[in-house]
Amino acid sequence: MTAAGQRSPELRPGPAEPAIAVDGVDKSFGPNQVLSGISLSVATHEVICLIGASGSGKSTLLRCINLLEPIDAGRILLLGQDVTGPGVDANVVRRHVGIVFQSYNLFPHMTVLRNVTLGPMKALRMPKAQAEEAAADLLARFGLADKRSEYPDRLSGGQQQRVAIVRALAMQPQVMLLDEVTSALDPELVAEVLDVIRELADGGMTMLIATHEMGFARDIASRICFLEEGRIIEDAPPAELFTDPRDDRTRRFLRRIVDAGRL
Amino acid sequence: MSKNQPGDDSAALFHGSDEPLGPPGPLTAALSAGAPMAGSFGTAGRGPRLLSGGGRRATAISTLSTLVVLAALVAIFLAAPGSSQVRHTFFDPHDMWQSFIGNPKQGYYSVGEAVWLNIRMFLAAEVLILVLALVIALIRQSTSAVLFPLRVLAMIYVDFFRGVPLLLVVYAIGFGLPALRLSFVSYQSYAVYGVLALTLSYSAYVSEVYRAGLNSVHQSQVAAARSLGLTQGTALRYVILPQAIRNIVPPLLNDFISLQKDTALVGVLGAIEANQAAQIYGSTVFNYSSLTVAAILFLILTIPLARFTDRLIDRDRRRRLAGAVR
Numbered sequence: 001m002t003a004a005g006q007r008s009p010e011l012r013p014g015p016a017e018p019a020i021a022v023d024g025v026d027k028s029f030g031p032n033q034v035l036s037g038i039s040l041s042v043a044t045h046e047v048i049c050l051i052g053a054s055g056s057g058k059s060t061l062l063r064c065i066n067l068l069e070p071i072d073a074g075r076i077l078l079l080g081q082d083v084t085g086p087g088v089d090a091n092v093v094r095r096h097v098g099i100v101f102q103s104y105n106l107f108p109h110m111t112v113l114r115n116v117t118l119g120p121m122k123a124l125r126m127p128k129a130q131a132e133e134a135a136a137d138l139l140a141r142f143g144l145a146d147k148r149s150e151y152p153d154r155l156s157g158g159q160q161q162r163v164a165i166v167r168a169l170a171m172q173p174q175v176m177l178l179d180e181v182t183s184a185l186d187p188e189l190v191a192e193v194l195d196v197i198r199e200l201a202d203g204g205m206t207m208l209i210a211t212h213e214m215g216f217a218r219d220i221a222s223r224i225c226f227l228e229e230g231r232i233i234e235d236a237p238p239a240e241l242f243t244d245p246r247d248d249r250t251r252r253f254l255r256r257i258v259d260a261g262r263l
Numbered sequence: 264m265s266k267n268q269p270g271d272d273s274a275a276l277f278h279g280s281d282e283p284l285g286p287p288g289p290l291t292a293a294l295s296a297g298a299p300m301a302g303s304f305g306t307a308g309r310g311p312r313l314l315s316g317g318g319r320r321a322t323a324i325s326t327l328s329t330l331v332v333l334a335a336l337v338a339i340f341l342a343a344p345g346s347s348q349v350r351h352t353f354f355d356p357h358d359m360w361q362s363f364i365g366n367p368k369q370g371y372y373s374v375g376e377a378v379w380l381n382i383r384m385f386l387a388a389e390v391l392i393l394v395l396a397l398v399i400a401l402i403r404q405s406t407s408a409v410l411f412p413l414r415v416l417a418m419i420y421v422d423f424f425r426g427v428p429l430l431l432v433v434y435a436i437g438f439g440l441p442a443l444r445l446s447f448v449s450y451q452s453y454a455v456y457g458v459l460a461l462t463l464s465y466s467a468y469v470s471e472v473y474r475a476g477l478n479s480v481h482q483s484q485v486a487a488a489r490s491l492g493l494t495q496g497t498a499l500r501y502v503i504l505p506q507a508i509r510n511i512v513p514p515l516l517n518d519f520i521s522l523q524k525d526t527a528l529v530g531v532l533g534a535i536e537a538n539q540a541a542q543i544y545g546s547t548v549f550n551y552s553s554l555t556v557a558a559i560l561f562l563i564l565t566i567p568l569a570r571f572t573d574r575l576i577d578r579d580r581r582r583r584l585a586g587a588v589r
Contacts, residue, residue: 068486095492105487109505118501119491151582171491 017080019044019175019206020065025074027060027230034060035230037074042175042208047201049217049238050210052227053253058210059102061227062177065208066099079174095123098168099177102184104160106152112139112163113148116170124171131170138166142196158189162196175206182213214257218242226250355552362544362553371547377540378560381526384454384536385564388461388526389519395466400473401499417470424467429460430528436460437532454536457529465522472514476507509579516572520565527561537561 020042027035035057042048050058063069065076067083067090076084083093107115116135120126126134139145142162152160161181168176178197182190194216201207201220211217217224218238226234226241226249234241234250245251340346365373402410402417424432437456441449480503488498508515530539537557544553 063486066490068490091489091492091494093492094490097490099490101483101487103483105483107484107487107502107506109509119493122497122501123492123494167491 017044018042018077019046019079020208021075021077021080022061022065023075023077025061025064025076026072027057027064027069028072033230035064035071038230038232039074040225040232040235042206044206045204046222047205047207047209047220048223048225049221050208050225050227051212051214051217051253056227057230058227059179060230062099062179062208062210066097066177067093068099091123095119095171096174097177098171098173098175100161100164100168100179100181102180104152104157104164104184106160106164106167108152111149111151112144112155115152115163116167119167119171135166135170138169139163142166142199156189157185158192161185161189161193165193165196165200169200175208176200178207178209178211180210180212182211212262214242214254214262226253228253352551353555355550358544358548358550358552359556361548362541363556365540365544369547371544371553372535372540374537374540374544374553374556374560377535378537378557378564380454380534380536381523381561382564384458384461384526384529385519385523388458388465388522391458391462392465392469392522395462396469396473399466399470400477403470403474404477421467421470424464425471427464429464429525430531432464433457433460433528433531436463437529453529453532453534456532457526457534460529461522461525465518465525469515469518472511472518473507475514476511477503479510480506512575512579513572516568516575520568520572523564523568524561527557 018041020040022038022040025035025038026033038057038061040048040061050061052058060069064071065078071084074084075082078093078096082088083090106112107118110118113132113135116139117126117128117131120131120134121128136145136148139148142165144159144162144166147155147159147163152163155163161184165178165181181197182193185193190213194213197207197209197216198220209217209221221238223235224238224241225232226245226247228249234245234247236246241250242254245254343349362371363373363375365371365376399417399420402413403421405414433456436459437453440451440456440459443449484502484506485498488502489495493501526536527538530536530542533539535543537560538554541551541553541557545551
């Protein structure tokens with residue numbers, strides 16, 4: 001089967017601790033139920049893509065895992081630890097969970113280098129020299145070495161999003177959450193960001209990716225989850241979900257995507 | 264017909280006023296030195312450069328129109344029936360100089376010296392306001408349930424001090440606190456009470472400016488900062504506040520320009536600041552040129568801050584357009 005299929009047996013024998021385990025999570029904004037009883041498990045080194053229409057709950061699910069949104073019911077476990085229980089320091093949890101947003105959200109008043117080193121220096125108390133060295137290495141790895149002294153508004157969208165990814169990576173997270181990271185980009189800039197994500201996947205990074213890029217999802221994901229109205233309708237390897245979806249709603253969604261020329 | 268008539272009129276006025284003001288040489292030179300000031304109005308220093316395309320013609324027109332307006336105003340002033348009286352009472356060079364240097368033996372203070380008290384009160388109040396207003400703004404922006412009583416207090420504070428005239432606050436503090444005869448609080452100088460009153464009143468305004476600034480920073484910036492594991496305080500310190508303050512520098516400095524003038528209100532307590540010294544001169548010598556001196560001194564204080572504000576706005580705009588300029 002897929003890469004994950006080959007990896008998981010040798011990774012951990014028996015029921016290994018999943019990197020992320022979402023267990024019956026509910027979330028509403030006022031009267032608006034956004035997540036209803038979502039359960040999902042992501043093994044270490046696994047890449048899972050969340051697909052679904054806008055408003056299906058993909059982003060909210062990612063924000064809940066990062067504890068940016070409190071959940072109403074259920075549990076979220078990171079590396080076997082319940083992070084939604086009482087007395088959990090959200091700041092400590094977030095240091096292990098990188099998230100990248102659709103609109104980059106770089107700090108506009110800081111240079112690229114400072115954007116990347118802020119987290120390690122202030123949250124991890126890393127000495128400045130060490131943080132800058134690590135940041136420079138990461139920036140160089142993703143072709144951004146010459147941009148370190150620029151301010152974000154001098155960069156293209158693709159460059160900004162790559163800096164945002166580097167900023168999250170600088171915290172050396174256990175898992176990465178990517179929230180439609182290419183949706184705000186001009187089409188010709190999408191590839192450079194997808195290449196970065198591909199490289200992360202090849203390096204064994206555990207990732208949960210909300211995306212509209214179906215072709216990319218099919219290439220990279222070990223499993224695809226289709227969400228509708230806050231529920232996971234179908235959860236299957238890409239070969240299966242894209243060619244022979246079991247649920248009618250999945251089929252309808254994919255037909256719309258194909259009709260729009262996006263697959 | 265009716266179209267031509269006013270056009271001819273203005274042309275006549277135009278020439279009429281140009282002639283009596285004498286030789287064009289030194290005057291145009293003086294005005295073109297002033298021209299950048301006129302150009303900087305609103306566009307912060309871009310004016311002259313914008314005009315340089317249209318070149319001399321635009322400069323000449325702006326110079327002449329300025330000249331015409333000034334000449335007209337001076338003419339009206341000089342032609343007024345009470346002009347010589349007013350000039351003697353408010354613009355007498357001898358009295359202006361006397362009030363500026365002061366003469367304790369004659370029973371009046373130096374306005375020039377008294378203005379230092381305004382400056383000191385302004386500086387002290389400014390620092391206190393920046394701190395107190397930020398605290399109030401942060402309390403009002405907080406969301407924690409524990410802080411609810413503090414939020415209510417902060418709201419009442421802001422409503423109260425924005426609603427009560429500053430003059431009344433100055434009276435209440437300046438005369439009220441000494442009357443209490445408390446051990447430390449009641450035995451301060453009027454300048455200290457003045458600073459206290461200014462701080463109380465202005466902090467209410469400035470806290471709202473801060474609040475607007477904090478609200479102007481998008482929620483996604485908070486999310487980005489917190490997602491890195493930064494605590495609320497660290498996110499505020501390094502991500503939110505720097506952006507908020509950048510956005511509110513112009514209104515903040517605007518409030519401080521106004522604060523510089525309002526230090527004059529402390530004079531009602533009897534503190535010898537510029538305005539009070541000028542009034543004492545006026546009531547001793549029966550000439551109010553001292554007030555003109557005080558006005559000029561306040562202008563000398565406020566105009567640099569106004570120009571500085573313009574420069575900051577301009578620099579910020581340039582940096583935003585050009586990215587990394589360091």
